[in-house]
Amino acid sequence: MAVMTYREALNLALREELTRDPNVFVIGEEVGLYEGAYKVTQGLLKEFGPKRIVDTPIAESGFTGVGIGAAMVGLRPVVEMMTFNFALLALDQIVNSAAKLNYMSGGQYNVPLVIRGPGGPAHQLAAQHSQSMEVYFYHVPGLKVVRPSTPMDAKGLLKSAIRDDNPVIFIESETLYNIKGEVSEDPDFLIPLGQAVVRREGTDVTVVAYMGMMYRAMEPQRSWPRTASPSRSSIRAPFSLSTPRRSSPPSGRRTARWSSRPAPASRAWARRSPPRSPRRRSTTSTRLSCASPARRRRCPTPATSSA
Amino acid sequence: MGFAIKYRGGDQVIVCYFGDGAVPEGEFHEALNLAALWKLPVIWLCENNRYAMGTSLERALAQTEIWKFGETYGIPAEPVDGMDVLAVRAAVGRAVERARRDKTPALLEVRTYRFRGHSMRDPAGAVYRTKEEVEREKLRDPILLFRDRALKAGVLSEDDVKKIEKDVNDLVDEAVAFADASAEPPASELFTDIFKESA
Numbered sequence: 491m492a493v494m495t496y497r498e499a500l501n502l503a504l505r506e507e508l509t510r511d512p513n514v515f516v517i518g519e520e521v522g523l524y525e526g527a528y529k530v531t532q533g534l535l536k537e538f539g540p541k542r543i544v545d546t547p548i549a550e551s552g553f554t555g556v557g558i559g560a561a562m563v564g565l566r567p568v569v570e571m572m573t574f575n576f577a578l579l580a581l582d583q584i585v586n587s588a589a590k591l592n593y594m595s596g597g598q599y600n601v602p603l604v605i606r607g608p609g610g611p612a613h614q615l616a617a618q619h620s621q622s623m624e625v626y627f628y629h630v631p632g633l634k635v636v637r638p639s640t641p642m643d644a645k646g647l648l649k650s651a652i653r654d655d656n657p658v659i660f661i662e663s664e665t666l667y668n669i670k671g672e673v674s675e676d677p678d679f680l681i682p683l684g685q686a687v688v689r690r691e692g693t694d695v696t697v698v699a700y701m702g703m704m705y706r707a708m709e710p711q712r713s714w715p716r717t718a719s720p721s722r723s724s725i726r727a728p729f730s731l732s733t734p735r736r737s738s739p740p741s742g743r744r745t746a747r748w749s750s751r752p753a754p755a756s757r758a759w760a761r762r763s764p765p766r767s768p769r770r771r772s773t774t775s776t777r778l779s780c781a782s783p784a785r786r787r788r789c790p791t792p793a794t795s796s797a
Numbered sequence: 798m799g800f801a802i803k804y805r806g807g808d809q810v811i812v813c814y815f816g817d818g819a820v821p822e823g824e825f826h827e828a829l830n831l832a833a834l835w836k837l838p839v840i841w842l843c844e845n846n847r848y849a850m851g852t853s854l855e856r857a858l859a860q861t862e863i864w865k866f867g868e869t870y871g872i873p874a875e876p877v878d879g880m881d882v883l884a885v886r887a888a889v890g891r892a893v894e895r896a897r898r899d900k901t902p903a904l905l906e907v908r909t910y911r912f913r914g915h916s917m918r919d920p921a922g923a924v925y926r927t928k929e930e931v932e933r934e935k936l937r938d939p940i941l942l943f944r945d946r947a948l949k950a951g952v953l954s955e956d957d958v959k960k961i962e963k964d965v966n967d968l969v970d971e972a973v974a975f976a977d978a979s980a981e982p983p984a985s986e987l988f989t990d991i992f993k994e995s996a
Contacts, residue, residue, distance in 0.1 A: 541804065546831070549830065551824055551827055552824065552828055555824070556800045559798040559800065563798050565801050592991070592993050593991050596990060600993035631991050655995050656993055
């Protein structure tokens with residue numbers, strides 16, 4: 491174990507997988523000479539050379555297509571989106587090619603591809619650079635979607651994503667890159683995709699959260715109503731629908747939190763708590779932009795509210 | 798795939814087919830630029846049949862000489878008579894050889910024609926072009942032209958031609974009969990192969 495930042499954990503995962511498998515390469519805008527717009531690929535060009543760390547022009551659709559084609563014949567590309575907002579320019583490649591090729595070829599062509607980069611609310615980057623794209627990709631059959639919350643998750647999940655035989659949308663967070671945590675230095679350490687984890691056991695309420703909202707949820711004095719105190723809450727992340735669905739919270743109360751617009755389906759999920767719960771109409775929280783104290787005061791609703 | 802060939806140091810060459818309708822798409826230009834920039838072994842083969850569904854080349858492109866986009870990206874490019882089987886064969890052969898020798902992509906504009914409509918909603922294909930034009934182009938059907946040429950050169954006899962035509966018709970009939978006789982896929986196929994299950 492070593493303490494490192496989320497950014498360093500991602501960098502370590504890339505280094506380990508580049509070392510382990512010669513079919514792995516990194517491709518994207520500014521990943522080499524510039525060492526990454528967010529420095530996730532720092533030092534990789536020097537260590538692995540321009541064949542493995544490929545700088546591209548600004549052409550998201552083009553270089554995502556290159557990654558898909560290379561993956562179809564057995565390479566394992568890691569395509570970096572400078573931010574996931576730019577993936578919109580490659581949406582046809584991702585949705586119509588990467589996600590569907592295994593299906594449409596009857597299993598003859600699989601696409602072991604990772605598309606990674608930061609997404610979600612950032613530091614005042616305005617409307618076009620602050621979108622939580624995972625909700626789009628989650629609705630596309632054939633894509634796996636990962637959003638790691640901690641440095642340990644970042645490393646273990648990125649390594650699993652690279653080794654996965656399917657296209658994986660791996661969305662990091664600009665606001666978490668500097669967060670520190672314990673990370674396994676074992677090159678064989680993996681976290682399987684698609685599993686939620688219980689961060690804290692409790693009895694009153696189940697909170698489902700991921701990314702920055704996981705940390706907000708763990709700060710009860712700031713954001714929780716008095717009756718659902720932190721010591722009696724379950725916090726689950728990273729996001730996986732199956733685990734919270736299967737496990738009914740002892741209290742029958744649950745709430746979901748993420749940094750995006752509340753989707754109709756998620757509201758319905760939050761409302762499906764048993765009627766005996768006095769707080770069955772839990773509302774999803776969407777207010778990560780209210781994080782700074784000055785902004786929070788102006789924020790019309792608390793970070794978590796109950797009807 | 799061209800990138801993967803170069804990555805592994807192989808000598809394969811990709812031939813990528815597309816129509817004139819793909820040329821105004823941004824992807825065409827991104828792909829040509831990347832292939833030229835990285836010297837990938839890809840032959841871009843544009844089958845230019847002059848209409849993207851019902852929109853003629855002149856209504857879609859400021860530069861209708863599609864092969865000239867190759868010059869823009871600094872790669873070998875040429876127009877080819879797509880109705881001449883041997884001319885297409887020779888041009889693709891040259892491009893493949895050059896891709897292996899000089900490590901360069903190429904753009905071929907293969908000029909051809911669509912005799913039928915685009916789809917069932919366009920049975921005659923005659924709203925956006927004249928019948929005279931279609932009939933005139935049919936005289937340049939590459940199969941007929943090649944047949945006449947082979948007969949004239951004595952490479953094929955009339956009997957050979959009849960046999961080839963019968964064999965091809967039989968093959969198509971067999972394939973249609975096989976498809977008609979096959980069971981409909983079960984509903985479970987909808988959910989098969991969405992993901993590759995790892996071993």
